[in-house]
Amino acid sequence: MLMLIGVFRRPTKTSVLKELILKEVDDLVIGSIGITAFISLFMGAVVALQTALNLDNPLIPKSLIGFATRQSIILEFAPTFISVIMAGKVGSYITSSIGTMRVTEQIDALEVMGINSLNYLVYPKIIALLFYPFLIAIIMFVGIFGGFMASVYGNLVSLEDFVIGLQDTFIPWHIAYAFIKTMVFGILLATIPSYHGYYMKGGALEVGKAATTSFVWTCVAIIIANYILTQILLTS
Amino acid sequence: MIEIKNLHKGFNGEKILKGIDATFEKGKTNMIIGASGSGKSVFLKNMLGLFEPDKGDIIYSGESLIEMNIDRKSELRKEMGMLFQHSALFDSMTVEENIMFPLRMFTRMKLTERRERANEILNRVNLINLNHKRPSEISGGQQKRVALGRAIANNPNYLFCDEPNSGLDPKTATVIDQLIQEITHERDITTVIISHDMNSVMEIGETIVFLKDGMIAWKGSNKEIFKTDNEAVTDFVYSSDLFKKVRVAQNQGL
Numbered sequence: 001m002l003m004l005i006g007v008f009r010r011p012t013k014t015s016v017l018k019e020l021i022l023k024e025v026d027d028l029v030i031g032s033i034g035i036t037a038f039i040s041l042f043m044g045a046v047v048a049l050q051t052a053l054n055l056d057n058p059l060i061p062k063s064l065i066g067f068a069t070r071q072s073i074i075l076e077f078a079p080t081f082i083s084v085i086m087a088g089k090v091g092s093y094i095t096s097s098i099g100t101m102r103v104t105e106q107i108d109a110l111e112v113m114g115i116n117s118l119n120y121l122v123y124p125k126i127i128a129l130l131f132y133p134f135l136i137a138i139i140m141f142v143g144i145f146g147g148f149m150a151s152v153y154g155n156l157v158s159l160e161d162f163v164i165g166l167q168d169t170f171i172p173w174h175i176a177y178a179f180i181k182t183m184v185f186g187i188l189l190a191t192i193p194s195y196h197g198y199y200m201k202g203g204a205l206e207v208g209k210a211a212t213t214s215f216v217w218t219c220v221a222i223i224i225a226n227y228i229l230t231q232i233l234l235t236s
Numbered sequence: 237m238i239e240i241k242n243l244h245k246g247f248n249g250e251k252i253l254k255g256i257d258a259t260f261e262k263g264k265t266n267m268i269i270g271a272s273g274s275g276k277s278v279f280l281k282n283m284l285g286l287f288e289p290d291k292g293d294i295i296y297s298g299e300s301l302i303e304m305n306i307d308r309k310s311e312l313r314k315e316m317g318m319l320f321q322h323s324a325l326f327d328s329m330t331v332e333e334n335i336m337f338p339l340r341m342f343t344r345m346k347l348t349e350r351r352e353r354a355n356e357i358l359n360r361v362n363l364i365n366l367n368h369k370r371p372s373e374i375s376g377g378q379q380k381r382v383a384l385g386r387a388i389a390n391n392p393n394y395l396f397c398d399e400p401n402s403g404l405d406p407k408t409a410t411v412i413d414q415l416i417q418e419i420t421h422e423r424d425i426t427t428v429i430i431s432h433d434m435n436s437v438m439e440i441g442e443t444i445v446f447l448k449d450g451m452i453a454w455k456g457s458n459k460e461i462f463k464t465d466n467e468a469v470t471d472f473v474y475s476s477d478l479f480k481k482v483r484v485a486q487n488q489g490l
Contacts, residue, residue: 010310013341105324112284112396113338114313 003195006118007126017124024128028090029135035089036082040073040139043081044146047072052156062157066165069147071174078140079178080226083185086132087218091193094125095214098197099207107198118198125190132186133179140178177233184229185222192218237262238283238394238426243292245278252278254450255292263424265417265440269431270447271472276430279447280398283428284318285309296394314342317387319397319416323379325371331358331382332367338390357385361415377408384412388419395420397429401436413439434473437461446472 011017051068098121101107110117144166151157157165196214200206243256252275260266268276281287283294285301294301296312304312325334335354339345345353358364361381371379380400387395397416401409417440420427431437437444441458446469453468461473 010306016340100327104327105320105322106326108286109318109320109324109326111286112313112316112318113341114310114316115341116310 003118003122003198004191006116007122008119010116010119011123012115012120016120020120020124021127024124025131027093028125028128029131032086032089032135033138036085036135036139037142039085040078040082040143041146041149043077044069044073044143044148045150047077047143048147048151049154049156052151052154061165062161063165063168065151065157066147066162067168068165069151070144070166070170073143073147074140074174074178078136078143079181079185080222082136082139083182083189083222084219086185086189087193087215087222090129090189091215091218092211094190094193095197095200095211096207098122098194099200099210100204102198102200103203103207122190122194122198125194126187129186129190130183132189133182136178136182177229180233181226181229184225188218188221188225192221237297238428239293239295240283241293241295243279243282243294244290245275245282245287246290252450253282253289256447256450256452258445258452258455260426260428261443262426263421264442265420265427265429266443266445267429267431267437267441268445268447269437269441269472270453271432274447275450276432276447277398280396280428280430284316284396285313314338314390315393317390317392317395319380319383319387319395319400321398321402323371323376323383325379325383325386327371330368330370331363331374334371334382335385335389337386342390353389354385357389358382360388361385362411377404377412380404380408380412381415384415384419388423391423393425395425395427397427397431399430399432401431401433406435409433409435410439416440432472 012020048065048069051065052062055062055064098107101121107117107121110120148162152159152162193211193214196210196217197207200210238260240256240258240260243253244251245253256279268279270276278287282289283301285294289302299312301309301312325331326337329337332351332354335357336350339350339353343350354367358367361384363378363381363385366374366378366382371382374382384397384400387397395416400416401412404412413436416427416429419425429436429440438458441461444454444456444458444461445452446454446466448468454464454466456464461469464470
């Protein structure tokens, strides 16, 4: 909490901040599209395959494959599972880059110059990760596309049945729920690793340890937040 | 000018600084010397405001650092330049960007003006054609000179150097020392240097503060340090083989 107060105090020059935010959007969000899309494509395919392979009852329509793919990708896989992967990819990058700056006195150098190092280093990351829902929107699309490819081209279901399943009992609130979760996870992904990097003590070895600790705590926070948000947003 | 009054600082119940009084004069290279663990770096970090003293005061040109609010402290820091022991260059930036960084943050200079100033500084610290190199691509001595360039880019009134020539060969160390002294005299700024390198002390120690166990054990200049009878100082100075031989030669009248 104290860190967050520090982040929003004494802001850095606007022109510098703009540039830093764009750089962080590129590093943290755009730079993650490739790996997350790859994972999503195959996870979508596996979800569709598993659903199809477990459909033994002839009374259950084949369109369920499209329905199950859509629901699992939108509700849990894209926002939560990808956020856990991002805790490893982006979270450890944030912790190790800030931690290395701490170890090599670069943060002290910023402070001595009269720059609020928390604002300079952490604020752009928080703003950049507010663009995280855009990444998740792509992931949702790619995941469902993966399911479509696997089930339709794998002759598990017809194109028509898959599309019927995709459109079946569609609740727009589920998309809003997924993006609200994503926004919260984005803030967790920016702040927890930053905290572990900024306040770390020691040398190069401790940078590695801090990155691991930050990954663990970010995952824990995401999983708990996921439960609380689901309870609040879907059960009320 | 920087005045230090009765400065105390400790960590976890262990007292590191035990009542330091000192004055660092403008236009002079003021050195803080002492063995490892004597409290030099803690002293410097207190002066920079990176640590909060437990007791005492640090006065910058009549203004107490302790009583300053965070905004005023931030303004004061814009008047400071710091050369860190391990350079602390921003490794995501090139040499030129490192030097332009304080200009970008605190002035309204255009990019071409900033580039011009960076080139002027690189020339001043005898570094040319390194503008687009990253800190990891240049030597330790070059990194120190870039860090010095960054420290003086915004024309600071106070220049702090933490062991500016540690890990450098004697020739490069002398170049760094001379640069610091020239800049101090040219710009009439207050320079505070932490060192335990006796060559530096001899070369540029216009005023010297000797720290031992968190207290000032001796004050003087490079002209006086070899004449003092203070046991702590002589132990420190003549711990080097070279200076031991100089003393023997002096005693023998050679």
